[in-house]
Amino acid sequence: MPNQTTTRPPTAVRGDGSNGVVQRRVVTAFLVLLAVLLAAASARGPIAAAIGVGLAGFVAALAVLGRERMAMLAMIAAFATAPMYKGLAPSENTPVTPTDLVFGLAVVLLLPTIIGRPVRLPLGYVIGVLIILTVGTLSTVFSPSPVISALQFVQWLVVLVGLVGLLAIWAPGWRTVDVLLWSYVAGHTLSVAYSPIGGSIAGRSIGLTHHPNAFGEAGVMAFAACMYLWRRSEQVWYRAVVAACAAAALLSVVTSGSRAAAAVIAGLVVMVPFVERSAVKGFVLALGLAIGIVALPLILQSSSDESALSRLAGTGDALVADQARLNAQNFGIDMFFQHPIVGNGFAQAIYVHNVVLGVASSIGLIGLLGYLMVLFVMARPIIGNHPNRRLAYLAWAFIAITPTVPALEDRTLWVPLAPVILLAMNMRHERDVGWDAVPDNVADAVDDTPAPRPATTATETPR
Numbered sequence: 001m002p003n004q005t006t007t008r009p010p011t012a013v014r015g016d017g018s019n020g021v022v023q024r025r026v027v028t029a030f031l032v033l034l035a036v037l038l039a040a041a042s043a044r045g046p047i048a049a050a051i052g053v054g055l056a057g058f059v060a061a062l063a064v065l066g067r068e069r070m071a072m073l074a075m076i077a078a079f080a081t082a083p084m085y086k087g088l089a090p091s092e093n094t095p096v097t098p099t100d101l102v103f104g105l106a107v108v109l110l111l112p113t114i115i116g117r118p119v120r121l122p123l124g125y126v127i128g129v130l131i132i133l134t135v136g137t138l139s140t141v142f143s144p145s146p147v148i149s150a151l152q153f154v155q156w157l158v159v160l161v162g163l164v165g166l167l168a169i170w171a172p173g174w175r176t177v178d179v180l181l182w183s184y185v186a187g188h189t190l191s192v193a194y195s196p197i198g199g200s201i202a203g204r205s206i207g208l209t210h211h212p213n214a215f216g217e218a219g220v221m222a223f224a225a226c227m228y229l230w231r232r233s234e235q236v237w238y239r240a241v242v243a244a245c246a247a248a249a250l251l252s253v254v255t256s257g258s259r260a261a262a263a264v265i266a267g268l269v270v271m272v273p274f275v276e277r278s279a280v281k282g283f284v285l286a287l288g289l290a291i292g293i294v295a296l297p298l299i300l301q302s303s304s305d306e307s308a309l310s311r312l313a314g315t316g317d318a319l320v321a322d323q324a325r326l327n328a329q330n331f332g333i334d335m336f337f338q339h340p341i342v343g344n345g346f347a348q349a350i351y352v353h354n355v356v357l358g359v360a361s362s363i364g365l366i367g368l369l370g371y372l373m374v375l376f377v378m379a380r381p382i383i384g385n386h387p388n389r390r391l392a393y394l395a396w397a398f399i400a401i402t403p404t405v406p407a408l409e410d411r412t413l414w415v416p417l418a419p420v421i422l423l424a425m426n427m428r429h430e431r432d433v434g435w436d437a438v439p440d441n442v443a444d445a446v447d448d449t450p451a452p453r454p455a456t457t458a459t460e461t462p463r
Contacts, residue, residue: 071109072176077102079180080187082415083218084208087191092210095155099411107166114169121168122424124377129161131370135342135363143345149362152346152408159414160374167418168425174388177419178232181225184416185245188222191215192248195255204257214412216258217401221416223249223265224397227272228390260404267400268393275382275390325404328353335361343367346408355402362408375399381423391423 065073078099085099086092136153143149172180191207195215198205204212226246230239253261332352335344343364352358360368379399382392398417405413 067109068113071106071113072179074102074106074109075180076183078106079183079415082184082411083188083222084191084210084214085411086211086214087206087209095151097411099415103163110166110170114166117169117171119165119169119171120425121165121421122377122427124373125164125421125424128370128373128377131373132160132363132367133157135367135370136346139339139343139345139363139367142342143347145345145347148347149345152349155409156346159409159411159418163414163418164421168421171422171425177391177422178229180419181229181416185222185225185229185249188218188252189245189248191218192252195252205252205255207252209412212256213258213261213404216253216256216261217405217410218412219249219252219256219258220261220264220268220397220401221394221413222246223253224268224393225416227268227393228388231390258404260401264397264400268397271382271393271396275393325353328406329357332357332361336364340364341366349408350406353404353406355405355408357403358406358408377424378417378420381420381427384427386423386426388423388426391420395420 081088081097081099081102085097086094088099089097136157140146140149140153188207191209195205195207198207200206201212205215206212207215207218209215209218223246226242226249230242230246233239250265253265328351332354335348335352336357338344341364343360343362346362349358349362352361356368356371359371363371375395375398378395379392382389382396394416398413402413
């Protein structure tokens with residue numbers, strides 16, 4: 001009886017007529033070339049050798065993990081370093097920071113995934129960005145320092161359009177958003193843990209950042225992220241971890257001495273009963289505030305002169321800081337009235353020390369209108385019924401803290417804000433089918449795709 005077994009061909013032919021032999025030869029040639037380059041780099045000194053080893057490690061990780069996993073790891077690294085992005089750079093004036101480098105790597109790795117992918121950005125965001133682009137270009141062209149203005153404008157567009165647009169086109173699932181925000185919180189918690197040994201400026205903690213105010217700003221955004229992450233699971237251990245990270249963020253705000261950060265934290269807490277729509281939580285919050293007001297004098301007495309609470313009472317260098325901010329504000333107002341319609345360009349926006357006033361003085365009232373439209377799109381979802389509406393706490397924290405921030409392109413603030421665009425994109429789904437039937441207290445109740453398309457029924461017409 002003839003043998004009916006068939007042997008498997010040594011190489012499966014692909015649909016295009018090629019086979020795996022060609023790919024293996026290409027990979028082998030690449031590895032040989034890489035080995036030659038590493039040998040050449042090692043002969044040029046330790047720095048070149050270190051760069052070569054790092055490149056080899058990246059290539060090996062890319063081969064083992066794959067492109068998409070490496071892109072995810074790069075995004076995690078970017079979010080984790082964002083709370084102290086200038087503190088990790090050789091100098092706080094360095095235009096390109098380690099956070100920017102890993103974001104650039106993530107973009108390169110994600111390009112095959114996002115190229116050609118359709119995206120439906122909120123109309124208000126698109127109109128706002130178009131207004132900013134138009135007016136910003138005109139104000140830069142007619143600016144007294146067009147080159148400097150153009151550089152500053154591009155840096156702002158990188159986060160306003162590039163970073164937010166990347167998240168919108170990539171459209172990661174909600175669990176991926178959780179991972180990214182956890183990375184940000186973990187990075188800031190590490191900065192807080194480092195603060196006791198990391199020195200201080202005028203008695204104010206800086207952690208791994210470059211300035212106490214930056215430390216406080218990162219604490220605000222980490223605290224807002226924890227307010228969102230709290231409701232993503234009901235497990236006791238999970239909420240204990242979130243509470244610990246929130247406490248670390250609060251500690252960073254207090255020890256940084258940032259009065260604005262402390263005020264924003266208080267404002268976020270006051271928002272809780274309205275967002276949760278709970279009278280019980282409102283009563284508990286009112287009781288806690290009453291106790292806090294009664295205990296405030298004792299807290300102030302026990303706090304150092306450089307803490308945020310003491311500086312709110314006017315101790316330490318608070319008066320000096322107030323005068324500096326007043327001078328910066330007057331400078332920004334004078335700039336605004338020079339060209340109130342289209343602004344003066346971005347060359348001197350950083351000296352205003354107020355993002356909102358800086359935008360107004362740079363691109364005038366018309367450009368400010370576009371910027372406010374972008375912020376409205378990001379902040380509005382918190383009043384809806386989406387199960388993940390608490391993600392918009394980050395937008396409200398951003399809006400509240402930026403009037404005290406000098407740089408328009410601050411990655412500490414923009415990086416955790418960027419995922420909120422996914423929530424704004426989901427508002428269309430909420431209007432179409434509603435979320436009332438979806439439980440909003442567990443992560444598993446929400447599908448892992450951030451912009452689900454409602455299925456049409458026989459009585460519906462596709463939109």
